[in-house]
Amino acid sequence: MFAGCETDTVPVRIGGKWTVKIIICLKAGPRRFSELQTPLRGITPKVLTESLRALERDGFIMRTAHAEIPPRVEYELTPLGRTLFEPMAAFCDWRRAHLSELLDARETYEHRVPTA
């Protein structure tokens, strides 16, 4: 998703397939790599790593590697990352309010008469 207001320079991407879900998973507190893999059923380690790196790069999450055996790495939202919940909530509210209209529209579109 591009938050392209007027100026389009510097697109802000939170539109990956997994990014939003990861952020939600981290809302309750720090999570380990494997603790993220479990709720995100189906994500491969490669893709999870890529997604986490992207979020880290944008300053939304922080990675902490503990020097232990076996290794333990924890990811947690930064204060900046937590600010994302506000606009995200706006979309959730929208979804709640208008999802049924959207579904109706799709249903109607399927059964439409191709216009005479």
Add this chain to the structure above:
Amino acid sequence: MFAGCETDTVPVRIGGKWTVKIIICLKAGPRRFSELQTPLRGITPKVLTESLRALERDGFIMRTAHAEIPPRVEYELTPLGRTLFEPMAAFCDWRRAHLSELLDARETYEHRVPTA
């Protein structure tokens, strides 16, 4: 972008490359096919058609074909489509408030020491 709150069923996609821009172009009122091509410099007719169809399918825009020669087709936002501006504004606000932090984070990430 997936507005996936708790339930993930029925993803709502407004994350195409052009969808948001098209919606913004239609904010001021109905526009013709060619009137959309101009501000969206670079979009090909094929992709514009695909994007418009997707928006129409979800009930965000309405297509009106006038039986004239030469043909005239107008696209305009539906009331449902206009409701999208509220959550979109939330992201624009976020962008204004936090873009510099995000840019700083990226800068820092580039110059990071790969952790000892």
Add this chain to the structure above:
DNA sequence: CTGTATCCTCGCCGATACTG
């Protein structure tokens, strides 16, 4: 446990040409 390394698929997007 926390990742990398390869390879591959699939769908978005684009270029170009053509049609009613």
Add this chain to the structure above:
DNA sequence: CAGTATCGGCGAGGATACAG
């Protein structure tokens, strides 16, 4: 004017195997 038809690139995402 408003599209459709066809071909092709490219990159996100996934499967699988392996490493520190």
